[in-house]
Amino acid sequence: MIRFRLGTRGSPLARTQAAMVRDALCAAHGWHADEVETVIIRTTGDRIQDRALAEIGGKALWTKELDRAIEAREIDAAVHSMKDVETIRPAMIAIAAMLPRADVRDRLIGADSVAALRQRAIVGTSSPRRRAQLLRLRPDLTVVLFRGNVDTRLAKLAAGEADATLLAAAGLDRLGREVGHAIPTDLMLPAPAQGAVGIEVRADDESAAMIVGAIDYPATSACVLTERALLAALGADCHSPVAALASLAGEMLTLRAELLSEDGTEQVEGHAEGTDGAEIGARLAQDLLTRAPAAIRKLFCP
Ligand SMILES: NCc1[nH]cc(CCC(=O)O)c1CC(=O)O
Numbered sequence: 530m531i532r533f534r535l536g537t538r539g540s541p542l543a544r545t546q547a548a549m550v551r552d553a554l555c556a557a558h559g560w561h562a563d564e565v566e567t568v569i570i571r572t573t574g575d576r577i578q579d580r581a582l583a584e585i586g587g588k589a590l591w592t593k594e595l596d597r598a599i600e601a602r603e604i605d606a607a608v609h610s611m612k613d614v615e616t617i618r619p620a621m622i623a624i625a626a627m628l629p630r631a632d633v634r635d636r637l638i639g640a641d642s643v644a645a646l647r648q649r650a651i652v653g654t655s656s657p658r659r660r661a662q663l664l665r666l667r668p669d670l671t672v673v674l675f676r677g678n679v680d681t682r683l684a685k686l687a688a689g690e691a692d693a694t695l696l697a698a699a700g701l702d703r704l705g706r707e708v709g710h711a712i713p714t715d716l717m718l719p720a721p722a723q724g725a726v727g728i729e730v731r732a733d734d735e736s737a738a739m740i741v742g743a744i745d746y747p748a749t750s751a752c753v754l755t756e757r758a759l760l761a762a763l764g765a766d767c768h769s770p771v772a773a774l775a776s777l778a779g780e781m782l783t784l785r786a787e788l789l790s791e792d793g794t795e796q797v798e799g800h801a802e803g804t805d806g807a808e809i810g811a812r813l814a815q816d817l818l819t820r821a822p823a824a825i826r827k828l829f830c831p
Pocket residue numbers: 610611612613679695696697698699700722723724725726
């Protein structure tokens with residue numbers, strides 16, 4: 530008997546994350562694995578592999594088809610990497626839970642550290658944040674476009690298309706790829722929501738919200754919602770080089786964030802503390818934008 534239908538993209542990482550959610554649901558509700566049906570949904574983002582995500586229309590490319598399936602009641606919930614979920618979601622969709630966050634750091638593959646990269650090394654990435662952060666640390670580097678799923682990027686590296694690449698430790702770990710060297714967050718602050726898996730439901734589906742809510746890890750939700758509040762207040766999109774990481778100690782949330790110009794020559798950073806994630810995100814966004822030079826401000830539309 531099928532008790533719940535879980536939608537996911539078809540990439541190996543997406544399937545792995547959906548299996549983690551399925552297992553968590555089964556553990557929480559005493560279901561057997563075959564009582565949760567996994568529905569693979571191909572998104573526009575999966576079909577288009579040769580251009581930077583930012584160029585072709587942004588994060589909705591990963592969510593639109595899953596949103597439609599939720600609305601059409603073809604699935605009860607959708608599993609996403611929260612990093613890929615656009616800041617403003619349709620009113621029909623609600624974020625119902627997040628799994629415990631994995632390693633939030635980026636990992637460098639191809640050299641032991643950013644400092645150890647050879648002079649004028651070529652680094653493959655399509656992330657405006659990673660590009661700007663790398664160029665800020667090492668202006669001699671050349672950054673080339675690298676897209677595709679985790680294994681595609683590792684294959685491009687192995688084929689010599691670049692000397693090194695950066696990938697999220699979370700994705701590598703979930704896929705069991707033990708490669709690369711973690712970059713400390715004080716050297717390279719990760720993307721907002723990096724390492725977090727989220728589950729979305731139809732906003733008016735109380736039953737699905739209850740079922741999924743049982744596996745929510747509140748500390749992850751609190752931190753990721755704080756990082757997303759910053760993005761919302763910044764008017765950031767996936768062209769915007771922005772890094773952010775929240776942490777929770779007791780009731781106190783601390784949000785650190787960094788905005789960069791596209792070439793990394795300009796940077797503003799800051800932090801804010803409080804107990805209300807939405808308020809902290811908005812306050813830090815305001816502070817950063819006030820201090821940001823024009824080359825950074827133009828990349829945001831608050
Ligand atoms: N943009 C692709 C994407 N979305 C989520 C992850 C990794 C998993 C995570 O951050 O939870 C990745 C790959 C990467 O950045 O290396």
